[in-house]
Amino acid sequence: MSKPILQENDIDLQPILDRRVVIVGYGNQGRPHALNLRDSGVSVKIGVRPESQKRTVALQDGFEALPLPEALTWADVVMLALPDEVMGSVYPQRLAPYLSAGKALGFVHGLVIHEQWLKPNADLDVFMVAPKAQGLGVRNKYVAGGGVPGLYAVHQNATGKAQAIALAYAKAIGCARVGVMETTFAEEAICDLFSEQAVLCGGLTGLIKAAFDTLVERGFSPEVAYFECLYEVKLIADLLHERGITGMRQGISSTALYGDISQGERVIDAHVRETMRQVLDDIVAGRFSQAMQTEFAQGKPRIQQALLQDEQHLIERTHRDLRARLKF
Numbered sequence: 001m002s003k004p005i006l007q008e009n010d011i012d013l014q015p016i017l018d019r020r021v022v023i024v025g026y027g028n029q030g031r032p033h034a035l036n037l038r039d040s041g042v043s044v045k046i047g048v049r050p051e052s053q054k055r056t057v058a059l060q061d062g063f064e065a066l067p068l069p070e071a072l073t074w075a076d077v078v079m080l081a082l083p084d085e086v087m088g089s090v091y092p093q094r095l096a097p098y099l100s101a102g103k104a105l106g107f108v109h110g111l112v113i114h115e116q117w118l119k120p121n122a123d124l125d126v127f128m129v130a131p132k133a134q135g136l137g138v139r140n141k142y143v144a145g146g147g148v149p150g151l152y153a154v155h156q157n158a159t160g161k162a163q164a165i166a167l168a169y170a171k172a173i174g175c176a177r178v179g180v181m182e183t184t185f186a187e188e189a190i191c192d193l194f195s196e197q198a199v200l201c202g203g204l205t206g207l208i209k210a211a212f213d214t215l216v217e218r219g220f221s222p223e224v225a226y227f228e229c230l231y232e233v234k235l236i237a238d239l240l241h242e243r244g245i246t247g248m249r250q251g252i253s254s255t256a257l258y259g260d261i262s263q264g265e266r267v268i269d270a271h272v273r274e275t276m277r278q279v280l281d282d283i284v285a286g287r288f289s290q291a292m293q294t295e296f297a298q299g300k301p302r303i304q305q306a307l308l309q310d311e312q313h314l315i316e317r318t319h320r321d322l323r324a325r326l327k328f
């Protein structure tokens, strides 16, 4: 049976209008959430650490940006929009003492709760609202009168109101204009990590670089290889986003279509599918998040090395060169 989808008329906004909301972390997600909530009539303040770099931005946006103790004491609902890797260490001293019984603690992503990097006080409501977009999309779509789809979940329901708060929050940031679906912290965390690794980030950049390298190794020019393997990805991604795979195939040439159906399975073959299963196994068993924690604890050496290396990759040098010389 397919999951029910809730939209504007199915959700009561009042539970979030009746509560004071604090957003902790004014970055990619925190800022759009705060702006959308305020535009929906919600009472919002921003909670910042003493060394905050985003405090000025919050003030310029017209928000009160308070130290965490003051902000959390004022709040009924606290949305944690911090980087996932810092939440576990920030929570015990900087957040938990000010989260009295009956308050609601929100997350934008399920990972921290799923992996138990943070164990919320048992007397709190704990919910997740995960808009399916980067922060910029959450704000831009809202301002244009639309929204992005959202997933919600309840992890703890101390007051019996957690679901009503989560749904009202999702509606206030614009998700119900499109549709809101229920999930669990575990499902959202695992599927989100897997899609980032297999498709959206790791899979896609790996596919693009490998295809570009293959053409250049055979003597084709980096400029033409760049256009074919990277530049045009957006055009196909837009078609896929709007029309799905069948609709995308209706929008490409018959030559491209024959290449797609005859060679796609050759590239993404049984070996790649088996590797994907192993990637998923590592996520489910917690091995990926353990490795990530170790990497972060060591000061992100592997990330820094990969970024430096890819910045100098020929495809990136070609991108910078063409961007500077062409009008796109």
Ligand SMILES: NC(=O)c1ccc[n+]([C@@H]2O[C@H](COP(=O)([O-])OP(=O)(O)OC[C@H]3O[C@@H](n4cnc5c(N)ncnc54)[C@H](OP(=O)(O)O)[C@@H]3O)[C@@H](O)[C@H]2O)c1
Binding pocket: 024, 025, 026, 027, 028, 029, 030, 048, 049, 051, 052, 053, 054, 055, 080, 081, 082, 083, 084, 086, 090, 108, 109, 133, 134, 135, 136
């Ligand atoms: N990036 C996305 O679009 C996206 C998409 C889907 C889900 N999410 C989820 O949204 C949540 C927030 O991610 P994000 O990308 O929005 O975070 P972010 O922009 O990287 O960081 C948010 C803010 O957290 C504060 N911060 C950083 N380190 C801190 C620390 N050690 N202690 C206290 N505050 C700290 C910083 O503000 P100050 O310097 O002002 O303190 C920073 O601006 C995560 O759960 C993430 O998985 C993000």
